Amino acid sequence: GAGVSQSPSNKVTEKGKDVELRCDPISGHTALYWYRQSLGQGLEFLIYFQGNSAPDKSGLPSDRFSAERTGGSVSTLTIQRTQQEDSAVYLCASSLIGDNEQFFGPGTRLTVL
């Protein structure tokens, strides 16, 4: 079946612009996660959605970052007033309720000039 998909695969933007990154989880997966992976670094947790519960936003690095999940499926990560340090690969993952295993999307490579 279809895996987790993300769009765009690459995004180049100018400092100060807003960007939106999209994640389509595996159908039926109620949990959705966003991570940031800077060059040569590990996976930094950003935000976690589980069903209709309030999201866990504890990993968002600043108030310029926000995320939504509409209808319990697609999620959008928005970065406002982008900075050069926001340049990274943004990975989305999803999992079934009651299951720890996370399935990752291919990521969006964001470059802020």
Next chain:
Amino acid sequence: GENVEQHPSTLSVQEGDSAVIKCTYSDSASNYFPWYKQELGKRPQLIIDIRSNVGEKKDQRIAVTLNKTAKHFSLHITETQPEDSAVYFCAAGGAGSYQLTFGKGTKLSVIP
């Protein structure tokens, strides 16, 4: 919250040798420990996982061991092959939620 330390950050082995990557975690309530492999430019993919009710799990050339008392777990790859070259991430989770805390990764290079 959970803190996961992973060592070494880089590892080079000759083809056919074994590779071992070690992780420690801080939250004694964690009960799920997966390992992900990320090839260059690709997404992380689960290769093996272990839950706290077992001490060892093996799948062909890869195995994971868990020491809950010491709060550490390790990935063992035997008879390494060039296609094993990748970045490997350990993670810990399951302490009351489905979130995972990842280590910083180990870049494994298998030299033919």
